[in-house]
Amino acid sequence: MTADGKTLSNTGKFVGKFLDLLPSKSLVERASWNVRLPSNNEAIVIPTQVNYVGKAANLYDRGYQLSGSAYVISKHISNTWLWDRVRVSGGAYGGFCNFDTHSGVFTFLSYRDPNLLKTLDIYDGTGDFLRELKMDDDTLTKAIIGTIGDVDAYQLPDAKGYSSLVRYLLGITEEERQxxxxxxxxxxxxxxKEFADAIDAVKDNGVAVAVASPDDVETANKERLNFFQVKKAL
Structure with a gap:
């Protein structure tokens, strides 16, 4: 709960009664749930003139050990490589990436994208982009400042409470955050440069998923020999 001191004092006894009514852990039957979907390239076909193209892989499965530098690197990839190639040159409405540091899944995504295979090739070229990257100190500093601004963004009380809850559930300590x-x-x-080897996991073992037009899926399957398993959306 997040509230001012007076409100917390007035509601404390009611919250306590509510918590006492909850079942104990011994009475809760834990359900088994396989959260992983099959590792298949999949295309969902809809009548559209643009595509939504994603490709992802788990970097931890390839042995990557998390470092805070990954936050800076993934943000820079979105703001430069994907912006320039997927959006500016490719004509998509958006192109970005996301690294879920809790699960280890690194994901490339495009939004309202006129391309399909071309975008996947751009994703696969990210490792080489990082290896050949040249960056002066000023550009690196700006990338770091932008990342810190995201990590320690200003939060209202309700957001602070939610963030605290999530960190508690995930076991994230203040020492780890520091x-x-x-x-x-x-x-x-x-x-x-070193992150390039980790991100090659998406190129080599990643799963591609696209929401696309029938023509683009047909072309992709011809060029990549049944690259996608196709589902038609109702």
Missing amino acids: RRREEILSTSLKDF
Whole structure:
């Protein structure tokens, strides 16, 4: 709960009664749930003139050990490589990536994209982009500042309460958060180069999913020999 001191004092006894009514852990039957979907390239076909193209893989499965520099690198990939190639040159409404540091899944995504295979090729070229990257100190500093602004963004009380709850459930300590901050602030060009090997997991073992037009899916399957398993949306 997040509230002012007076409200917390007045509601404390009611919250306590509510918590006492909840079943104990011994009475809760834990359900087994396989959260992983089959690792198949899949296309969902709809009558559209644009596509939504994603490709993802788990970097932890390839042995990557999380460093705070990954936050800086993934943000830079979105703001430069994907922006320039997927949006500016490719004509998509949006192109970006996301690294879920809790699960290890790194995802590339495009939005209202006139391309399909071309966009997948751009995703696969990200590792080479990082290896060949040249960056001066000013550009690196701006990337670090932008990342810290996201990590320690201003929050209203309700958002602070929710963030605290999530960190508690995930077991994220203040010591770990401080360590990530220090890793972000010490990010170097060398970290970008080293991350290239980790992100190649998406190229080599990633799963592609697209919401696309029938013509684009047909072309993709001809060029990649039944690249997608096709489903038609109702």
